[in-house]
Each structure stands twice: as structure tokens, then as C-alpha cells.
Amino acid sequence: MPSSDNKKIEEARANARRLIEQGPKVFIALFILTGVAYLAGSVYTRSYFSAFGASWVLEEVPIAIYFSQSWIPLLLILFFGYVATTNLTLIEGHGNVTTTTRFRISVAAVRHGPLLLVGFLVIGTLLSSLDFIPAAIGLLLIAIPLLLFLLASALELLVVRFSKGDRSIDLSMAYLSLVVIAVALYVVPAKLGANWARLDQQDTSSLLNVYLRDDVTTYKLLFAAEARWYVFPSRYEGKEPRVKAVAATDVSFTPVQNGETLRGH
Numbered sequence: 001m002p003s004s005d006n007k008k009i010e011e012a013r014a015n016a017r018r019l020i021e022q023g024p025k026v027f028i029a030l031f032i033l034t035g036v037a038y039l040a041g042s043v044y045t046r047s048y049f050s051a052f053g054a055s056w057v058l059e060e061v062p063i064a065i066y067f068s069q070s071w072i073p074l075l076l077i078l079f080f081g082y083v084a085t086t087n088l089t090l091i092e093g094h095g096n097v098t099t100t101t102r103f104r105i106s107v108a109a110v111r112h113g114p115l116l117l118v119g120f121l122v123i124g125t126l127l128s129s130l131d132f133i134p135a136a137i138g139l140l141l142i143a144i145p146l147l148l149f150l151l152a153s154a155l156e157l158l159v160v161r162f163s164k165g166d167r168s169i170d171l172s173m174a175y176l177s178l179v180v181i182a183v184a185l186y187v188v189p190a191k192l193g194a195n196w197a198r199l200d201q202q203d204t205s206s207l208l209n210v211y212l213r214d215d216v217t218t219y220k221l222l223f224a225a226e227a228r229w230y231v232f233p234s235r236y237e238g239k240e241p242r243v244k245a246v247a248a249t250d251v252s253f254t255p256v257q258n259g260e261t262l263r264g265h
Contacts, residue, residue, distance in 0.1 A: 040189045047193030052201070052222065052232065054243040061225045097160050098169070106153035110173045113150035114180040117143060121187050133195050140192045147184050150177055201241060203234050213250045224248070 049057050097103055120143040127136035154177040161169040200207050200220070207220040210231055219231040222243055229248050232241035 036185060040185050043186055044189035044193040047190045048197045049223075051194045051197030051240070052243050053240045054222070054230065057223060057230055057243065057245075060228065060245065061223070103156065103160065106156045109150055109153035110157055110177050113146065113153065114173070114177050117146055117150060117180055117184055120146065121184060121191075124191060128191060128195055133199050137192065137195050137199065140188055140195070143184065143188055147181060147188065151181050154178055154181070201232075208253070209234065211252050211255050212246060213252070216255070218255070221251075 046055065046058065049055050120139055124136050124139040124143065127133075127139060154174045157169060157171060157174040161167075161171055161174075199205060200222075205220065207222065210219050210221045210229075211217075212219060212231070218234045220234050220241075221229060221231055223230040227248050228245050229251050230243055230245050231251070232243045236242065
């Protein structure tokens, strides 16, 4: 019995040491993925406003509000997907990881995932060029979880290869996956932002209708940043609407009635 208890204590200590050793790696991964998430959010936001011809809005908006548009959910899914798939605390201490079903799924994902992801991007771009905007947005949204799963799988191969020293693992497809992922992390948010902007430019878009003081025109609320709000006419001529900045106090959600002047909201 005492020997069994001692063995359990030693295993617990070994697991604790692994957690301590792997902690910095997890924090580094979290830091990197945070940067990636903010960059993806930045690409999406710039692409969205550029489609309105209003990139200048980002020069006026405080940086804190600007970064609030980044893909924080993407960061969380990316990080937890990475931890759940690679499970760094177990890789170094238990058996042959390469024989597990999870690892085999990751290998299959790395082998076939890049081609599938490229296919999604190409078809999404084609649909966008043909003005099938909702279909293009739907396809790009489906590409996001595929991208995350492919990233987690590629990272697992890298971790197992370098932690176990198993030279039988071919990393060529993992490196190719990372290249495709790097491209997709730019293309997906850029295309998604542009397509979503085209959807929001329509008179039937889900953007809120607003009205300005002494103006009977119906506007759409594009973005609100503290005291300055950015609006555009719900109906316009040309490829893109004219966006303008107005004071928040001059905006109302109630239209002019009987010639009365709008009151601020």
C-alpha cells in the first residue's frame, strides 16, 4: 500500500511539473493568438468600412472602440481548440500519442484540410463576384470553424513531433497548412467584411433606420462612437452611399411628423 501511495504522489508531482513547464508555452500561444485575432478583426473592420468608401471613419474612432470590433470570439475558440486538441499536459507523459484516434483525425485534417479550405475561399470569392452575397457570407462563415480545426490539428502534429522526437511524422503538410491558414486569416475577414458591407448597403438591411434634425431623409446607422455617429442615406445613387458624421444629439429614431423638427434621442 505505501508503495502504491508513493507512486501516486510521484505521478501527481510529475504532472504538476509538466503543468509548470508547459505554462509559459500556453501563455506564449495565447499571446500570439491574441495578436492574430486583433489583426483579423482589423482586416475585417477596414474591409467593411472601405466597402462604404469610409475608411476615414477609422482615423476618427478611438483605438479602444476600433479594437472592440476584433474577433474576440475567434481568439477564444482558437485558443481553446488548440488546448483541447493538443493537450500539452498529456503529450509528454503518456504512451504513444500517435496511435490515438484523435491524432489520426488530426493527421487526416492536415492532409485534406488545406485543399478544402482553399476550395471554400475560391468558391466564396466566385459567389461574391456573381453578387450571390448571402451565399458567399454563409460559405465564409463555414470556413471559419474549418480554419480553426485545421490550425489546431497542424499545431498538434508540430507539438507531438518536437516533444516526442518522432521523426516518422511528416511535417510538410503541417507547414503547408500553416501557410494556407495564414492566407485564410487575411482573406476570410477581408472578404467577409466586404460582403457584409454590401449586404448592409441595401435598403432592406438590418441596420437601424435613423433620422436627423431638420431632415426628412431616412438614414441608416453605420457606426456609433461616443458623441459622433456615422450615417448614410438608406436610398442613394451610385455604387456606394455617402457616409457622414453627425452629432449624437442630432439623431432620432422617430421620423418627422407634420413638419415638426426632430428632437434628439
